[in-house]
Amino acid sequence: xxxxxxxxxxxxxxxAAATTATTSDSKKLNHLHFYFHDIVxxxxxxxxxxxxxxxxxxxxxVFGVVFMMDDLFxxxxxxxxxxxxxx
Numbered sequence: 001x002x003x004x005x006x007x008x009x010x011x012x013x014x015x016a017a018a019t020t021a022t023t024s025d026s027k028k029l030n031h032l033h034f035y036f037h038d039i040v041x042x043x044x045x046x047x048x049x050x051x052x053x054x055x056x057x058x059x060x061x062v063f064g065v066v067f068m069m070d071d072l073f074x075x076x077x078x079x080x081x082x083x084x085x086x087x
Contacts, residue, residue: 036071037079
């Protein structure tokens with residue numbers, strides 16, 4: 001029973017790999033780059049701490065902290081570049 005299962009697995013994976021190789025050549029890939037910006041200080045922060053564990057202030061890391069964010073997605077690194085969405 002083991003040998004037919006191994007043969008079936010090898011056969012199926014070979015067919016799946018061949019099918020994937022032929023279909024992926026015809027597709028054009030696009031690489032999209034978007035940036036989101038966290039502002040944690042100032043008069044209009046876009047990310048802020050809303051809940052934290054009692055032990056958080058005793059640790060060097062921010063384990064147990066939940067942040068809320070309302071960030072802008074932009075086309076470039078500059079926060080003033082064209083906005084494409086929000087997160």
